[in-house]
Amino acid sequence: MASYTVGDACRTRRPVINEIRIRLPALSANESVARAVVAAFCAAADPTATELADIKCAVSEAVTNCIVHAYREGTGDILLTARLLQDRLLCIEIRDRGCGIPDLGQAREPLYTTDAAGERSGMGFTVMESFCDGVRVSSTVGKGTTVTLCKRLRGRSTRT
């Protein structure tokens, strides 16, 4: 298994305040469903509009990767787990059992894509890393990929 971690937020261990798990068929119509579910889940933490936009974008990229790349030869399920940890740390795990990523370093490169014909921009991991405080990716070829997105929520009630 290959993996990489960007940012320190994914390494933080804190008590879990709340958690949801959903299983979605890897259909493009479910990209908006995943965004809506995560937005509803983290609403209790009172995120700012920018924080919410960041989270929705990052989730959309990770879920789209599952549909476009992981299950490009067929179909399967996407397992999404969202956890709200103590002190407003949001961690979202998006897992597939697809083809895996043979070269994580290459996949992270801005503008790199294996689906140029599908007009993919190759900016998926760049968006995730830019809009989150931590991203962890672990992948095994032939078995699947898990992406963990972590975001510290300052929240509207604590904003100065």
Added chain:
Amino acid sequence: MIHKQPPSEETLCRQTEDGVLCVRLCGEIDHHRAATLRRTIDDAICRCHPTELRLDMSGIAFMDSSGLGLIMGRRALMDKLGGELIVVHPAPAARRMLQLAGMERIVRIEP
């Protein structure tokens, strides 16, 4: 299953007399919706053969990197036709993605 697009997310294409094709994009742009938008815009381009394609993105409420692919694909098509693509009035949701990708170096953005 019939999935009817809400009126607020309809894509409006309008051609002016001077060869400009104006396309107003509204609502959300993700990988799922980008496929439909691509067909709608490309059909209009094939019908009108515009010298300029103006993508009005003032009504975009959400956009991920699929929107960048949509813009780059239309730019490539307009290049082939000898025309120009201009992104007009991008809403904050679109602008943040354009800025992240440095799209201002690739396409004209007004304002």
